[in-house]
Amino acid sequence: MFNSKKIKTLSLPSLLFVGTMGMLPNVALADGLSDLYSALEKLKGTDSISAQLEYKYTETERGKPDVITNGYVQLNLLDNENGLNITLSNEVLDRVDEESILRVEQEDAKTPTLNAINDLRAIKLRNMLSSASLLLRTIKKYEFVKEENVELNNAIVRKLSFTMPLDVVIKDKKVRSHVNDFEGSYEVFINENGIPIESHFNVRGDGSAFIFFNVDITEKQVAKYQVIKERLVIVQSENAQSLDSTWSDIETVSTQIITPSETLLTKTDTP
Numbered sequence: 001m002f003n004s005k006k007i008k009t010l011s012l013p014s015l016l017f018v019g020t021m022g023m024l025p026n027v028a029l030a031d032g033l034s035d036l037y038s039a040l041e042k043l044k045g046t047d048s049i050s051a052q053l054e055y056k057y058t059e060t061e062r063g064k065p066d067v068i069t070n071g072y073v074q075l076n077l078l079d080n081e082n083g084l085n086i087t088l089s090n091e092v093l094d095r096v097d098e099e100s101i102l103r104v105e106q107e108d109a110k111t112p113t114l115n116a117i118n119d120l121r122a123i124k125l126r127n128m129l130s131s132a133s134l135l136l137r138t139i140k141k142y143e144f145v146k147e148e149n150v151e152l153n154n155a156i157v158r159k160l161s162f163t164m165p166l167d168v169v170i171k172d173k174k175v176r177s178h179v180n181d182f183e184g185s186y187e188v189f190i191n192e193n194g195i196p197i198e199s200h201f202n203v204r205g206d207g208s209a210f211i212f213f214n215v216d217i218t219e220k221q222v223a224k225y226q227v228i229k230e231r232l233v234i235v236q237s238e239n240a241q242s243l244d245s246t247w248s249d250i251e252t253v254s255t256q257i258i259t260p261s262e263t264l265l266t267k268t269d270t271p
Contacts, residue, residue: 032147032158035194036139043132043195045230048080050261053125055116057254071116077258079129084122119254128258131225132232135188135196142186152189157197162186164203181206196225196232218242228260235259 054074061067076087088096092113099111127134142162150159164184182205189198201221206214224236237256243249 032160032190032194033144035158036160036188036190036196037136037194039190039194039196040132040136040232043227043230043232044130046081047229047231048078049129049229049231049233050076050078051129051233052076052259052261053128054257054259055120055254057116057119057252059250059252062249062251069115070110070112071119071254072112073116073120077125077129079126084126084129086122086125088117128234128237128256130231131223131234135199135232138186139188150189152197157189157191160188160190162188179205195227198225199223216242216244233258233260 052074053076056072057070059069059071061069073092074089075092076089078085078087095113096117099109099114102109103111103114139160139162142164145161145163148159148161149156151157152159162185164186166179166182166184182203184203184205185200186202187200188196189200190196199222201219201223203219204217206216219241220239222236222238223234226233226235234256235258239252239254241252243251
């Protein structure tokens with residue numbers, strides 16, 4: 001999932017040096033960050049788009065025995081000038097009713113549909129269907145480090161690497177005061193036109209509060225993009241999170257897959 005083969009590295013000082021050569025004839029200069037900014041500005045389309053979302057996750061709380069919670073749901077999305085419409089089929093609604101009743105009768109009942117729906121947020125779904133603005137805001141908050149040529153999915157692409165300052169990831173000053181160690185990185189893989197293909201989000205941190213509480217958190221996210229009707233759409237998002245604290249050890253893995261409706265598709269470009 002995170003496999004990419006390094007081909008060539010351009011450090012920030014090297015990029016600046018190469019930039020001074022841009023005025024010389026017959027010297028080709030690729031500025032991946034500028035290409036990315038330019039592409040994102042062009043991928044804010046507002047044409048109507050409909051799609052099916054498949055969402056599933058598994059949460060495992062380590063113990064004797066492990067406690068496993070699953071979630072799964074399919075729903076339909078329509079984003080147009082009137083806003084975002086989320087449609088649940090009658091079959092899904094019937095399952096929600098059945099699982100709600102079951103949960104009242106049995107505290108430990110398995111309710112995957114109800115779990116998944118409770119975990120979804122409308123704003124996150126909207127960002128998947130139209131992700132250019134969010135990605136633009138994200139990279140502006142992070143610190144650009146370098147550009148590299150790498151191999152991804154059997155093709156040579158450009159990887160832009162960023163670091164994430166702690167105060168950007170954790171807004172609460174009191175919470176930050178309890179963080180002992182933090183590492184955050186963000187990578188965007190772009191094609192020759194600056195269009196995002198994938199992005200990788202990686203965070204690891206640990207902290208403590210008072211004398212008796214310690215926590216270690218690791219999170220990884222991989223997003224895969226596709227251009228549809230002048231929109232940058234996240235067609236697949238994978239998330240893995242691990243939280244190990246004084247009182248619990250929990251691992252969560254989730255996948256969201258967007259499948260655009262072919263009947264409303266007028267243009268599809270795969271970067």
